[in-house]
Amino acid sequence: MLSHRVHVDRVFHALGDPTRRAIIEKLSQGPLSVSSLAKPLDITLAAVLQHLQVLEKSGLVHTEKAGRVRVCRMETRGLTVVERWIDDRRSLWERRLDRLGHLLDEPDDN
Amino acid sequence: MSERSVTHSTFVIERVYPTVPERVFAAFSDPRKKRRWFAEGEGFAIEAFTMDFRIGGREQACFRLPDGRPCRNDTVYQHILPGRHIVIAYTMTLGDQCISSSQASFEFVLANNGTNLIFTEQAAFFEGADGPQMREAGWRKLLEQLAEEMAR
Numbered sequence: 279m280l281s282h283r284v285h286v287d288r289v290f291h292a293l294g295d296p297t298r299r300a301i302i303e304k305l306s307q308g309p310l311s312v313s314s315l316a317k318p319l320d321i322t323l324a325a326v327l328q329h330l331q332v333l334e335k336s337g338l339v340h341t342e343k344a345g346r347v348r349v350c351r352m353e354t355r356g357l358t359v360v361e362r363w364i365d366d367r368r369s370l371w372e373r374r375l376d377r378l379g380h381l382l383d384e385p386d387d388n
Numbered sequence: 389m390s391e392r393s394v395t396h397s398t399f400v401i402e403r404v405y406p407t408v409p410e411r412v413f414a415a416f417s418d419p420r421k422k423r424r425w426f427a428e429g430e431g432f433a434i435e436a437f438t439m440d441f442r443i444g445g446r447e448q449a450c451f452r453l454p455d456g457r458p459c460r461n462d463t464v465y466q467h468i469l470p471g472r473h474i475v476i477a478y479t480m481t482l483g484d485q486c487i488s489s490s491q492a493s494f495e496f497v498l499a500n501n502g503t504n505l506i507f508t509e510q511a512a513f514f515e516g517a518d519g520p521q522m523r524e525a526g527w528r529k530l531l532e533q534l535a536e537e538m539a540r
Contacts, residue, residue, distance in 0.1 A: 290395075294391055294392070295391075364397070370430075371401055371507060371509065372401055373429070373430070374425055374426055375401060375403045375425075375505065375507065376403075377424070377425035377426075377428075377429050378403075378405070378412075378415055378425040378505075379403060379405055380425075381415055381421060381424055381425050382405050382406075382407050382411065382412060382415060386411075
């Protein structure tokens, strides 16, 4: 199990590349084989495989062999990590503003 | 390096408090009250909390996280209109690394049953110096979707 911190780093790194994002955008419409991913992106199979490896390690994509074809599909684990990271930041302020509400519910003591 | 290393995010949080704007504002201008809702309650040890509530004045909150790392908020009051709005700029530092820099506004709007507090944060997030490189296109969309989701 990756530490949360390492996982966040990996997902951000994976999302930091335009080709990898293009792969994710394509896969968000449905599973595809490696070769049908490579064609519209106009890159070699080897390059796609390399990108897929990064995406798989970060939990954004899952690939498996189906006969002679490798099929790729989206995995939500990686995106969840990113969402949580942002959510953690944001909810700090939400918690603060909730506490402000509790404080305002009290009568003023001065 | 052609990759970007900063990601930007803007989000809005609104709250309605059943009291007048002046009283909500006082919870920001009074250091004792501000400390209670802003710094306390997270379960972190508070090592320092100082504030100088005036335009150009500074505020610093220093915490110690449960894992022992220091965490710090450094704020500058950019603009204050009593009872109406407060605009700040602040950075967050974790350990010895600055992790974000933000501009944030608190607007106090008189509403039917009290005060509508509108908090808007515009933030630049940095990851570790050798950390992830983030590009904006897909990322921005994700953040917007997330903001919508959170706003529900």
